[in-house]
Amino acid sequence: MDQLYPAKQNCKLVSSSEETVRFLLDYSKSLSIVSSRGMEFENNLN
């Protein structure tokens, strides 16, 4: 059976770190979109 799935080793399961997830959540909180005169401006508030 093993020979039927030679690519099994390519299917390694990995997850991105908590640090990366935390960065993304902080990025989301800091990003605000402001609309003015039909245009949208992105702001990053620290």
Place this chain on the structure above:
Amino acid sequence: MELQAEDSTLIRNYLSGDERSLEILINRHNQRISSFIYSKVYDREITEDLFQDTFIKVIRTLKLGKYNEEGKFLPWVMRIAHNLVIDHYRKSNRMPRYEGSPEFSIFSIMQDDRLNAEKQLIQDQIQSDISDLIAELPEDQQVVLQMRMYQDMSFKEIAENTGVSINTALGRMRYALINLRKLIEQNNIVLTN
């Protein structure tokens, strides 16, 4: 189907200001998206970078109100990740990545020529000492030495600029160096880095 419905609910909640919904979405799909990226790049650090870039795009698109694929959140995110993997390989081809081996290190032929902080201080001190020594020379010798050493002028150019013959310019340079050596010996100055 239930999972997709939950995703769309979470997106709606997120767009209403519930940041916790985003956290659930990221954590829910973290392993699938990271594993997908890893299966293409085989590098944990690059996987983290591309995962991060993927969700930065997701967050921006959602906040800009440009997301319109209701109920298909994961395939949409996977497509973004896939495009970023392609971009990554395009950039890698333009800028090949080098990995050393035990037999050969790139640093054996590459080095940073800049001085470290201590050597830079010594170098500055030497330059300062030399400036002081030059200031002790007769003015005609100072002029020739500065033109030759600091302005990189030829003796022909020095002669033309100072209105003397080439031999005189050469002679002034010779005496400038002799006098500098004398001053260095008399004052026991060490000019090495």
